Structures are given as structure tokens and as C-alpha cells.
Amino acid sequence: MSDLSAARTMPFDPWPPAVLAAAMLVPLVWIAPSTWLILTVAGFAMGMMIFIMASGLTLVFGLMGVINFGHGAFVSLGAFLAASVLTRMTGWTAPDALALNLVAVGPALIVAVLVTGALGWAFERIIIRPVYDNHLKQILVTIGGIIVVEQMIHVLWGPDQIPLPRPTAFKGSVGAGDLVFEKYRLLACVLGVAVFAGLHALLNRTKFGLLVRAGVENGAMVEALGYPIRMLFVVVFVAGSALAGMGGVMWGLYQEIITAGMGMEVMVLIFIVIIVGGLGSVGGCFLGAVLVGLVANYTGFLAPKLALASNILLMVVVLMWRPQGLYPVIRQ
Amino acid sequence: MAELLSLAGVHTHIGRYHILEGVDLIAPEGELTMLLGRNGAGKTTTLKTIIGLHRASAGAVRFQSRDLIPLRTPEIARLGIAYVPEDMGIFAGLTVRENLVLAAREREIDDRRLKWLFGLFPPLEKFWQLRAGFLSGGQKQMLAIGRAVIEPRRLILIDEPTKGLAPAIVGALIEAFRELKRAGSTILLVEQNFHVARSVGDGVFVMDTGRITHAGRMAELAEDAGLQRRLLGLSLDAHQ
Numbered sequence A: 001m002s003d004l005s006a007a008r009t010m011p012f013d014p015w016p017p018a019v020l021a022a023a024m025l026v027p028l029v030w031i032a033p034s035t036w037l038i039l040t041v042a043g044f045a046m047g048m049m050i051f052i053m054a055s056g057l058t059l060v061f062g063l064m065g066v067i068n069f070g071h072g073a074f075v076s077l078g079a080f081l082a083a084s085v086l087t088r089m090t091g092w093t094a095p096d097a098l099a100l101n102l103v104a105v106g107p108a109l110i111v112a113v114l115v116t117g118a119l120g121w122a123f124e125r126i127i128i129r130p131v132y133d134n135h136l137k138q139i140l141v142t143i144g145g146i147i148v149v150e151q152m153i154h155v156l157w158g159p160d161q162i163p164l165p166r167p168t169a170f171k172g173s174v175g176a177g178d179l180v181f182e183k184y185r186l187l188a189c190v191l192g193v194a195v196f197a198g199l200h201a202l203l204n205r206t207k208f209g210l211l212v213r214a215g216v217e218n219g220a221m222v223e224a225l226g227y228p229i230r231m232l233f234v235v236v237f238v239a240g241s242a243l244a245g246m247g248g249v250m251w252g253l254y255q256e257i258i259t260a261g262m263g264m265e266v267m268v269l270i271f272i273v274i275i276v277g278g279l280g281s282v283g284g285c286f287l288g289a290v291l292v293g294l295v296a297n298y299t300g301f302l303a304p305k306l307a308l309a310s311n312i313l314l315m316v317v318v319l320m321w322r323p324q325g326l327y328p329v330i331r332q
Numbered sequence B: 001m002a003e004l005l006s007l008a009g010v011h012t013h014i015g016r017y018h019i020l021e022g023v024d025l026i027a028p029e030g031e032l033t034m035l036l037g038r039n040g041a042g043k044t045t046t047l048k049t050i051i052g053l054h055r056a057s058a059g060a061v062r063f064q065s066r067d068l069i070p071l072r073t074p075e076i077a078r079l080g081i082a083y084v085p086e087d088m089g090i091f092a093g094l095t096v097r098e099n100l101v102l103a104a105r106e107r108e109i110d111d112r113r114l115k116w117l118f119g120l121f122p123p124l125e126k127f128w129q130l131r132a133g134f135l136s137g138g139q140k141q142m143l144a145i146g147r148a149v150i151e152p153r154r155l156i157l158i159d160e161p162t163k164g165l166a167p168a169i170v171g172a173l174i175e176a177f178r179e180l181k182r183a184g185s186t187i188l189l190v191e192q193n194f195h196v197a198r199s200v201g202d203g204v205f206v207m208d209t210g211r212i213t214h215a216g217r218m219a220e221l222a223e224d225a226g227l228q229r230r231l232l233g234l235s236l237d238a239h240q
């Protein structure tokens, strides 16, 4: 009777997916279908990379109300670690052979995930823990934290931007005629969906996931049931930092040029995504990321001058409709 | 009877406010002890101090002669103390089953115990797979109490469980408390509903402005209308 995989009968809120569908279909009025499809894939790919970077941050806030402006540090660090690994493995990255290339990307991702996860653990202990209950101090010290990490990157990798070339098999495109898709974007889509599916299963099908969701709703009650919320928080913080590192590798390979400041720059998008999605909601974060990616690509095509403002506009519109974001977390 | 829980001269501050000003209270093993008092008397603060959600600034909170004050909430809970907060603390996004799975901690939910719980609160069986946020107020309260008793606990703290509930559901809760007493549970129950208190209470403590103003047997207080008026400022049971 108490198996964790029993079917769930839970009414699903269909409005956010409907909004997403509308946001996808409306641009078809102005954009030719083949162009639209290419933009949609590009938007989805961008959304998936932002989702991977943002997913941990939404839980970090949800679980203990911690505002971490330093999250972008893990993005930058992940990208630089990948650059170091990949430049040492050109024998694997240069040939146009998917299997060989993956042998190189695998270690790059693993190193990035392990090191950013470990840094996340230190960051939580040294920077976050002393300021658990104070938002203003959190903002100040986490900005301080990201500046320190950026300077460390300057020390270790030099002050300039460096290239992060994609392995050969991920360069170029597939398709024919009007319909050509960049391979790398397709890969980003696959990885993003895989990460989302994994997180979703973890949060819904494991006891640890149940505890995280319960803790996001009501941390005091989780404690009163006998679980130390701070231990949950540390695990979530480390996992979120590692995901940001992984997202940083993806984002860096997408841009192909990386800078120490890239994490800080992408934080704007990350914050928009988690606010649009509803703080504390991984599903909302996923949907929000897709929306942000799509809107950026459609407006970039239709009205390039609006591209920068479009995501802020999107956030304003969503918050006017749902002030707590697409999927508000019920808090007591 | 042996005292399972005792508070002696407990003071609690919330921020700058001095809320509990020396609370003395005992909950004897196997009894249902009532904690009564008007709004703002400090009843909720007393329960939160016991479970460690507020830290006492002076005095002693002892559970089987163990001092609870230095312990954190999860440690206190794992000594065998369950807490049903005033707002019920239901995880609305989790199903009824998931709420109970978490309450059982590392143990699998015991099938016999679950049958017994379903007998006590049939809606929990009916809505087993429903997200708890969709339950009615009374059903949520049943789930909140269900979480506290899904595993046998040494002491159960319950804060105003009948607040805002329809009389039929209040009746069901009274039956449930009687059943829990038969099963030998030790309960510290905060109530405003005097009818509930007199139906299930063994001992009673009345508090006001952060202090205990009366300690005695519930049956005696239930018989003494004058004492009720003096302590509680009203004769609630006249209408019930």
C-alpha cells in the first residue's frame, strides 16, 4: 500500500502549457513555417541550457528562502574547467567522430560537475550559512562570492576571453533544403529534456524528492516530522551548483567563447526564468526557460531591437497574470 | 502516574517580545492533558517551545528526564514527539499517501496500523492518492493527526484541531481522541472548544498572558461553572 510509484491522481493545471502553446503559435502569423521551426528549435535549445543552469537555484530559494546571486559563478567555472579538459583532448575532439568526441565531452562534463559541486559545498558553508536569515546580507555576500570566483578564474586562466571550441561532430547542421538545424542545438534539447526528466523523477518518485518538495512548502513542518532541513538544503545546494556547472559547459560550448563574467551575465536570464516559473517549482522553471528561449528567438527575428527587452516584458506580462509565477508553490 | 513531559518555569521570547513568563506544566504518561486559555494566552508558543520551533530562554523542558531545550526540532521529534500545528502544516502539493510516508520516517507504513487509521478517519482511505491541498478543512485535520499517529509516538502535541470545523467533524475528532486514549497515547491538546475539552480531557491546565493560571482535573473544572467563568472569562459550554 505504501509503494512510492503508485499512480498519482492529481489535477494538473493546464493554463501554463496553454500559454506556452499560444506563445509558440502566434508568431506563425508573421514567420514562414520553415523559419519558425528553426527558430523554435533554437529557442527550445536556449531554454534547455538556461533550465539546466537555473533548476538548482529555484530549489535553493524554495527550500530556505536563500537568494543566491553567486549562482552564476558555477556557470563560469564549469565552462572554464571544460575548456581546460577539452584543449588537452584535441585528439578526441578534432576528428569528426561522434563517439570519440563524446569521450572528450564526458570527462569535461564530469570534471565541471564535480568541481562546481565541491565549490558549491564550500560556498554554502562559508558564504551562505552565516546569513541564512538575512536577505540583504545574502545578496551582498553572494555578489561578493561571485566576484571572488571571477577573480580566481582570471588568476588561473588569464584575464582574457578564451575559446571553447565544439568537438567536430557537434559543429555544422543536419537537415535539407529550408530545414537545417544546428546539431549542437539538437544535442542541447536532448540533454535538457533528460535533465528535466531525471529531476522530475527524483522529486516525485524518491523519498528525498518528496522531502525537498515538502520542505519548499513548509520547512518547519518537515523539521517537526524529524528531518533536518539544513541537511536537505546542503544536498540541494551542491546538486544545484553542479547543474549550474554542467549548464555552464553547455552554454560555453554554445557561445564558443567564454569569459569569467559569462555567469554574471546569464544570471539575468536565470532570475527571469525562475521568477516566471514560480520560485521553488522545477516544472515552472522548465516551462519558464522554454518561454524565455522561444520569446528571445522569435523577437530576435521579428524585431531585433526588442530582443533585449523581450524577456523583461515577458516577465512583466506573466507576473501581471500570475504574481507568483506560472506554477506558484503553495506555502503555509 | 509518571510524568512523561514537564515544563518548569519556562520563559520564551519571540524576537523582542517576552511571550512565556514562567510556564509550569506536566503531561502524565497515558493521559490526555488539556491546555486551555483565551486567544493570545501563549498556548501555541508553549507547544512550539516543546517541539523546539521556539527556544526557551529560561526554565526546563523535560521529556522522560531529558532536557529538550538544547535540542533541535528534528532531534526532539525523533525522541518520539509528534506535533500537529495550528495551521495543520499539511504538504498541499503532496498526496495523502506521500504526507503519511514522510511522517513514518525511515519505516515503511505498517499495513495494520494504516487499516486502524483508515477506521479512525475513512476519508484518508478514500483520498489516498489525492493531493492534500484538495482536501476539505476537516479532512486536512484528519491527515494532520494521521501523520502524528501513523507510527506510535510517545507524546502527541495537538494545537486547536477543531477550530473552524463543522460539528459532525468535531464529533469524529472527539471519537478519534478517545480511541487514541484507549490505545494508551499521551496527548497534550490545546483547545478553545470547551465541549471537546470536557469530553476528552483528563488533566487540565489553563493559561493566560504567558503563565499557567490553573492546574487540575478536567472533570472538576467541567463541574464548576464559576471557576470556568473566572478562568476562561466565559461559559462556553452553555451553548454546546
Ligand SMILES: Nc1ncnc2c1ncn2[C@@H]1O[C@H](COP(=O)(O)OP(=O)(O)O)[C@@H](O)[C@H]1O
Pocket (backbone or CB within 6 Å): B014, B015, B017, B019, B037, B038, B039, B040, B041, B042, B043, B044, B045, B046
Ligand atoms: N511571531 C510572533 N511575533 C511576535 N509576537 C508573537 C508571535 N507569535 C505569537 N506572538 C504573541 O505571543 C502571544 C501568544 O501567542 P500564542 O502562543 O499564539 O497564543 P495562543 O495560541 O494561546 O492563542 C500573543 O500575544 C501573540 O501576539
Ligand SMILES: [Mg+2]
Pocket (backbone or CB within 6 Å): B043, B044, B045, B086, B159, B160
Ligand atoms: Mg494558538
